[in-house]
Amino acid sequence: MERIAVFPGSFDPLTLGHVDIIKRGLSVFDRIIIGIGNNAEKKYMFPISEREKWIKKTFENVSRVEVKTYHGLTVDFCKKVNAGFILRGLRNSADFEFEKAIAHMNAAISENIETVFVLSDLKFGALSSSIIRDIIRNGGNPSEFLPEAIKFQP
Ligand code: ADP
Numbered sequence: 740m741e742r743i744a745v746f747p748g749s750f751d752p753l754t755l756g757h758v759d760i761i762k763r764g765l766s767v768f769d770r771i772i773i774g775i776g777n778n779a780e781k782k783y784m785f786p787i788s789e790r791e792k793w794i795k796k797t798f799e800n801v802s803r804v805e806v807k808t809y810h811g812l813t814v815d816f817c818k819k820v821n822a823g824f825i826l827r828g829l830r831n832s833a834d835f836e837f838e839k840a841i842a843h844m845n846a847a848i849s850e851n852i853e854t855v856f857v858l859s860d861l862k863f864g865a866l867s868s869s870i871i872r873d874i875i876r877n878g879g880n881p882s883e884f885l886p887e888a889i890k891f892q893p
Contacts, residue, residue, distance in 0.1 A: 742767070744824035744855065747774040747813045750790050751783045753797060754871055754884055756863035760828035763857045765803055772820050773798070775808045784872045796888035814849035825854045830864045 746761060750773070764771050773794055777787055787808055798804040809816040813825060825845065827838050835856075842854035866884055874881040882890075 741769045742824065743770045743772065743820065743822040744768040744826040745772050745774045745813065745817050745820065745822045746826040747776055747809075747816070749781070749783065749868065750775055750794060751785055751868050752790060752871060752889055753794050753886060754863075754866050754868055755886060756828065756830070756859055756866040756884075758797065758886055759860045759863050760826065760857050761798075761804060764826045764855075765801075767855065767857075768803075768824065768826070770803050770805065771826065772822060773804065773806045774813065774816050774820075775806070776813070777808055777810050784875070793886070793889045797886040812848070814845050814852055817849070817852050823852060825852060827854060827856055828859050829856050830859045830867075 744764060744767075746757075746764060748757065750757060761771055761773070775787060775790055775794070783790070791806060791808060794806045798806065807816075807820065809819075817823075817825060825842070827842070829835055829838060838854075838856065845852060845854060871881045871884060
C-alpha cells in the first residue's frame with residue numbers, strides 16, 4: 740500500500756526549514772501532501788493564494804509532492820486524501836511538547852492516523868515563519884532562509 744503523509748501547516752511563509760522536513764519525509768513516504776490550513780480565527784501575513792503559489796512553484800518538479808488547502812480538522816483532511824500519516828517537524832524540546840499534545844489529541848479522535856516526527860537539520864533549528872515575518876516587517880532581507888520561489892524586495 741502507498742504510504743501517503745500530510746504535512747500540515749500555515750506556511751506563512753514556507754521556509755527552508757519546511758523544505759528540509761519535506762525532503763527528509765520523502766525518504767520515508769511515497770507521497771507527501773502539503774496541507775495549507777485555513778483557519779478563519781488566525782491572522783496570516785500572506786493570503787492563502789500566495790502561500791499556495793510559492794509552495795507549488797518550489798515543488799513543481801517534485802512529482803511525489805502535492806499541495807492542497809483545507810479547512811477544518813487535519814485528521815478529516817487526511818481521511819479525504821487517503822493519508823495514513825501526519826508529518827511534523829521538530830526543532831527543539833518546546834516543539835516536542837507542543838507537537839506531542841496535538842499528536843495525542845489527533846490519535847484520540849482518529850484511530851488510523853499515525854503522526855511521524857522528523858528532526859530538523861541543525862542549521863534550521865532556529866528558523867521559523869514568525870521570525871521571517873518579523874524580519875520582513877522590519878525591512879530586513881530574509882532571502883537566505885527562503886526557497887528561490889519566494890522573493891522579497893526589502
Ligand atoms: P503551524 O501553524 O501548524 O505551526 P508552521 O507552518 O509554522 O505551521 O509549521 C509546520 C510544521 O513545520 C510544523 O511541524 C513545524 O514544527 C515545522 N517547522 C517549522 N519550521 C521548521 C524548521 N525550521 N525546521 C523544522 N521544522 C519546522
